[in-house]
Amino acid sequence: MQVGSSQGELVPDTGRSWSDRLAVRWGRAEPTLTRLFLVAVFVVGLVAQFVKPVGDALADKVYLGGALLTVVGYVLYAEVQRLNSAHGAREEAEEALDAAVRRLDDEVQRLNSVLRPRAGEVVTPRQLEDEFEEALEAGGHVRLTAMGFTGETFAAPLKNILQGLSENRLRTVSLRVLVPDFTREIEVPGLVGADGKAGDSPEFRARLRHQTAEYESNLKYQIGRMAVARRGTLTVEFRVLHMSPSLKLYFINDDVVYEGIYDKIDLRPDPWTTGTPDRSGPETADGRLLDLIGYDSLLTRWSFDGGGHARTIIMRRRELFETLWKAARELPDAA
Incomplete structure (x- = not known):
């Protein structure tokens, strides 16, 4: 109408x-x-x-x-x-x-x-931790691998992430960490004498061994906690190799790699030798510790879906790590 x-x-x-x-x-x-x-x-x-x-x-x-x-x-x-x-x-x-x-x-x-960093983009360690958490929360078989100094930048965030995972009994997590062998003499990190030359610092190496053992223990402690809370199955393995800790590598399964370097030097008084008689000669008396710092250093992220160049980088880094891993030995006792 x-x-x-x-x-x-x-x-x-x-x-x-x-x-x-x-x-x-x-x-x-x-x-x-x-x-x-x-x-x-x-x-x-x-x-x-x-x-x-x-x-x-x-x-x-x-x-x-x-x-x-x-x-x-x-x-x-x-x-x-x-x-x-x-x-x-x-x-x-x-x-x-x-x-x-x-x-x-x-x-x-x-x-x-869209928001995830593109292949070859420089990112912060926080973004690496976020991707660790994302991969673990997704479940399935997750393989996380690292090569670094003492394992701190890998073990410290993962300890908290593993404790906060949701229940998933089908989740399996494999952690591998490769660090320098601090039972053997090493110059970097080490002791810089009065002549500016680097030398070994047994006391500092002993401290680094204890730190590495502590990070390994913290991660292995999560094995039982994850099983009891039904968050999945966890395996942890640390290995050591006689090398200087200059390169940082992190792998998420087989398709993502983060890489960086310890790009900061810390020279500070050596508490074990300052003001004491020198053990090896006057040139190292009252020396300073030469330490490497890289906890907050920027990283470069490569993903397998980032093109041919990114895939080449990932395969080469993977080959490097696996070669060193096979040559390494189990982490010795800190005592």
Whole structure:
């Protein structure tokens, strides 16, 4: 139906039809009328039971009783239909919600792939830790590998990450760490004498051995904790090789590599030799410790999906590490 506007033009009538309004009113009134009818049936039956004239009057009204039962049956049928419709609507709503969640998850994955550092991009150690956590939380078989100084930049964050993982008994985690062999003489890190030449510092090496053993112990302690908490199965292995700790390498499975260097030198008084007689000659008396610092040094991230150059870098770094790993030996006792 159309009505005229103030300018005489015809515009559509957006009001509801008479039948629609009647259906809305009936929908509102039906529950109340149904309840009143059922109450009336109950009252009549109760009165007929105790008031003899009423009971006698209704005694032979078989058709009336049948009609009442039919009405009650209709009411029950309508209620069942309403409940079925509500259940169907709820299932449809749940399916729509599941679909929305899946779309949201796909969008989050897409954003993660966009925001994740590109191959060859310089990143911070914090981004490495985030990717450690992401890989571990994803579950499955996760292999994390590191080569560094004492294992601090690997073990310290992983200890906290492993403790916070969700329950997943099917998760298996393999950790491998390659560090210098501090049971053997080494010049860097070491002791710088008065002549500026680097030499070995047995006391400093002993301290580094204890630090490495502590990081290994912290990670191995998580083996039992993960098993008890049903967070998965963990294996930890440390190996040592006679080398200077200049390069930092971190592998996430076989497709991601982070690499960097210890790019800061720390020269400080040696507490074990300052003011004491020299052990090996006057040129190292009152020497200074030469230490390498790189906990917060920037890293370069390479991923297998970053193109041919990135894949070449990953394969070469992997070959380097595996060669050194095979040549290394188990971490000796710190004592």
